[in-house]
Amino acid sequence: MSPFTSQDLRKGFSSFATGVTVITCIDDSQQAHGITISSFNTVSLEPPLILWSLKKHSHLMPFFEVGHRQLIHVLTREQESLAMHFATVKENQFDGVAHRITANGLTQIEDCVAYYECETISVYAGGDHNIIVAKVLQLQNHPEREPLIFAKSKFVGLDFAQSTL
Numbered sequence: 001m002s003p004f005t006s007q008d009l010r011k012g013f014s015s016f017a018t019g020v021t022v023i024t025c026i027d028d029s030q031q032a033h034g035i036t037i038s039s040f041n042t043v044s045l046e047p048p049l050i051l052w053s054l055k056k057h058s059h060l061m062p063f064f065e066v067g068h069r070q071l072i073h074v075l076t077r078e079q080e081s082l083a084m085h086f087a088t089v090k091e092n093q094f095d096g097v098a099h100r101i102t103a104n105g106l107t108q109i110e111d112c113v114a115y116y117e118c119e120t121i122s123v124y125a126g127g128d129h130n131i132i133v134a135k136v137l138q139l140q141n142h143p144e145r146e147p148l149i150f151a152k153s154k155f156v157g158l159d160f161a162q163s164t165l
Contacts, residue, residue, distance in 0.1 A: 014151065014153045016151070017151035017156075018149070019147050019148070020038055020083045020147075020155070021052070021072050021073055021074055022034050022036055022075060022109060023070050024070065024071045024073070024107045025064060025068065025070045025071075026063065026106065028063075030105070032106075033060055034086045034094070034107065034109070035060060035086055036087040038150050040052045048139075050118060051132060051133045052132055053126060053129040053131050054130055056125070056128055056129060064130075065120060066121060067119065070106070070117075070119075070134065071115060072116040073108070073109050074112055074115075075112055075113065075148040076111060076112060076113050076145045076146060077147065077148050080148060080155045083155065094107060098111070102117070112142070113147045114139070115139065117136070117137045117138040117139075120134045121134060
């Protein structure tokens with residue numbers, strides 16, 4: 001194998017299809033924030049754990065430390081514009097976005113495939129990112145909705161007409 005550049009690595013990683021999520025949190029002044037993440041993965045069923053990663057120097061990192069809650073939204077195929085909307089930092093992120101406030105004070109974007117309300121239990125350094133491990137506290141799932149997928153640096157859908165394992 002030959003040496004590779006970070007651009008080569010980025011292209012290679014893009015061959016691995018991932019789901020697309022928006023993760024919402026609240027800051028110390030109860031202001032809502034959201035960020036698009038494709039680095040979401042399951043860890044364990046017992047206890048119910050997930051992981052995802054965030055740039056170490058993200059201004060949102062303090063709101064995902066141990067003990068903080070977040071709401072993970074699995075986006076639908078029709079929510080590509082939301083993925084792009086939350087991929088950049090902006091003021092008043094939820095203006096014009098259909099959402100509600102949950103009983104626990106988190107911002108929930110409407111009409112997603114699934115929702116995982118979680119609490120961070122560990123944060124690990126992983127290169128230029130932090131790996132966040134969180135316990136799933138509540139779950140809502142809408143399997144009839146088609147998820148948004150990111151592969152080869154573009155958004156795609158799934159063809160559920162294909163055979164399954």
